[in-house]
Structures are given as C-alpha cells and as structure tokens.
Amino acid sequence: MKKIIIAVLLIAVMACSVFAFAGCTSADYTVGIVQHIQHVALNKSNEGFQDRLTQLFEEDGKTVKFLYRNASGETTNNTTAAQTLITQRVDLIFAIATPSAQAVAAETNTLPIVFSAVTSAKDASLTADNIAGTTDLNDVKKQVDLMVELVPNAKKIAVLYSTDEPNSTIQRDMVRDYAESKKLGFAERGISTIDDVANALNAFKRDGVDCVYIPTDNKLAAAADSVHAFNKDGANLPIVCGENEMNNKCGIATYGVDYYAIGARAAEMAYDILTGKKTPKEIGYEDPQNFELSINQTVAREIGFTIPQSVLDKVEK
Numbered sequence: 001m002k003k004i005i006i007a008v009l010l011i012a013v014m015a016c017s018v019f020a021f022a023g024c025t026s027a028d029y030t031v032g033i034v035q036h037i038q039h040v041a042l043n044k045s046n047e048g049f050q051d052r053l054t055q056l057f058e059e060d061g062k063t064v065k066f067l068y069r070n071a072s073g074e075t076t077n078n079t080t081a082a083q084t085l086i087t088q089r090v091d092l093i094f095a096i097a098t099p100s101a102q103a104v105a106a107e108t109n110t111l112p113i114v115f116s117a118v119t120s121a122k123d124a125s126l127t128a129d130n131i132a133g134t135t136d137l138n139d140v141k142k143q144v145d146l147m148v149e150l151v152p153n154a155k156k157i158a159v160l161y162s163t164d165e166p167n168s169t170i171q172r173d174m175v176r177d178y179a180e181s182k183k184l185g186f187a188e189r190g191i192s193t194i195d196d197v198a199n200a201l202n203a204f205k206r207d208g209v210d211c212v213y214i215p216t217d218n219k220l221a222a223a224a225d226s227v228h229a230f231n232k233d234g235a236n237l238p239i240v241c242g243e244n245e246m247n248n249k250c251g252i253a254t255y256g257v258d259y260y261a262i263g264a265r266a267a268e269m270a271y272d273i274l275t276g277k278k279t280p281k282e283i284g285y286e287d288p289q290n291f292e293l294s295i296n297q298t299v300a301r302e303i304g305f306t307i308p309q310s311v312l313d314k315v316e317k
Contacts (some may be wrong), residue, residue, distance in 0.1 A: 139291050157175070197223075295311065
C-alpha cells in the first residue's frame with residue numbers, strides 16, 4: 001500500500017511540474033505576454049506592465065501569473081505564441097509591438113487583448129471591441145523641429161526605416177509631410193536587413209542629407225549598436241531616434257517615449273478589464289502624452305558633431 005501511495009504522490013508532483021499553468025501553482029489571474037522581439041524599449045514596456053499589474057493586484061490581496069512568449073522577430077512565432085496562450089486559457093493577453101498585437105488579434109475576437117508599443121492602432125486594425133492599449137506614436141513634428149535646431153542650416157533631412165514594419169513606414173510618411181510643409185528637402189531609405197544600413201547612410205551622405213531620423217523601428221532598435229558602428233565608420237551623420245534607448249546607442253538627441261510608462265499604463269487598462277471595471281471597448285487606446293528631451297554627447301563626439309548650445313540649454317533647464 002505504501003508503494004502505491006508513493007507512486008501516486010510522485011505522479012501528482014510530476015503533473016504539477018509539467019502542467020503548472022493548469023492549476024497546481026494557483027493564481028487569481030493568468031496573463032499571457034507576447035513580445036515581438038528582444039530589445040531595450042520593448043523590454044521596458046514588458047517590465048512596466050508586469051510591475052504595475054502585480055502592484056495593483058497586490059493592493060487587492062490578489063495574485064497574477066505571467067506566461068511570457070518571445071517571437072524573436074518572426075511573424076509565425078507571434079501566431080504560434082498567441083495560439084498557445086489561448087489554448088492555455090489565459091485571462092488576457094498583453095501584446096508588445098504591432099506584429100505581436102496583430103497576430104493575437106487574428107486568433108481571437110473574444111479574449112481581452114491589451115497592447116503596447118504600437119504606433120497606430122487604427123492603421124494596424126487594432127480597434128476591435130476586445131482590444132485596448134497604449135501606442136508609442138512619436139511627436140514627429142517635435143523631432144523634425146529638433147533636427148532643424150541641431151543643424152540650423154539644414155536643407156534636407158532623411159528617414160531610415162524597415163520596409164517590413166508598418167509602424168516605421170507610418171512615421172516616414174509623417175516626417176515627409178511635415179518636412180515638405182517646412183520647405184525642407186526629403187530623402188528616404190528602407191532596409192530589409194541590417195546589412196543594408198551602411199549603404200543607406202552613405203547614400204544619404206552623397207545626397208546631401210543633413211540629419212537622419214530613425215522611427216520607433218523594432219529591427220533598427222534591436223541593432224542600434226550596429227547602426228552606430230556603420231555611421232561612425234562612414235557617413236558620420238547626426239541621427240535622431242524615435243525613442244531614448246535606441247538614441248542612447250546611435251543617436252545624438254531625441255524627444256523620447258517612456259516605454260516603461262506606456263507599459264505601466266497598459267497594465268492599468270488590463271487591471272480594469274480583468275476586474276470588470278471597464279471593457280476594452282470602453283477603454284480604447286491612448287497615445288503618449290509626455291516626451292522628454294535627451295542628448296547623447298558620446299555619440300556626438302564619436303561622429304565629430306557639436307550639439308548646439310540652444311539644445312543643451314533645454315536639457316539643463
């Protein structure tokens with residue numbers, strides 16, 4: 001009899017280790033997370049989300065468990081992750097970046113979805129009744145004005161972007177339209193792989209580009225160190241990036257989105273949905289409200305660029 005009891009107990013322990021999500025390690029809520037690719041900005045959004053949602057439930061005496069999936073930049077992995085989490089019967093899915101959010105939305109129109117780090121919810125078709133979230137839509141006009149202040153005699157600006165990222169092409173169009181309204185020349189180069197960056201930057205240099213904008217672009221953000229290496233070994237062009245973490249590696253200045261903050265705000269939306277206070281349709285989506293100016297003197301020195309005192313003064317205030 002003892003042997004039978006021990007065998008049963010061993011089976012139970014093994015079941016708990018293999019199927020922990022099914023109830024052996026209980027939590028009041030289970031939230032799935034799908035992140036398109038690993039880089040600092042998206043990681044910050046994930047961190048802000050988990051920190052804030054955990055805090056909110058702890059204040060209620062409740063617990064939340066997170067099931068995390070990273071798609072490593074592959075569209076098919078986003079779909080597989082979404083299907084897996086739905087099968088595991090999570091209470092809500094948090095999708096980080098446009099490809100992840102679109103993949104999850106394609107798999108369910110009933111399970112609540114909260115997204116973050118999506119540039120345009122409308123253009124990405126993320127406005128269904130079961131979806132809410134926070135965008136990372138940049139204030140492109142402020143960025144273009146910053147570029148002109150950085151290079152006061154600028155005649156032509158450019159955008160470097162990934163051709164396969166809608167969030168990136170949307171910002172490209174916004175920069176082009178605003179540049180034209182200011183009578184600035186405009187150039188663009190879309191890349192499909194990081195190896196294309198050097199040729200794109202050198203082409204900008206030959207074409208008389210004075211300053212380059214890189215949008216909140218997942219592929220380029222993940223390879224920001226390589227972007228800087230290509231730039232300082234060739235074109236030496238001043239670059240303004242769409243977000244702080246990327247700018248810390250390859251840009252000279254930016255009005256950046258706080259990705260931790262938009263992740264935390266997405267957590268507040270998720271909390272309201274999970275506790276029945278609001279529906280995703282009632283919440284909708286929000287754009288960032290605050291953009292902080294930061295400069296990168298290290299990158300500026302490495303490309304031989306001097307940041308104007310007028311820009312320095314704004315940071316010091």
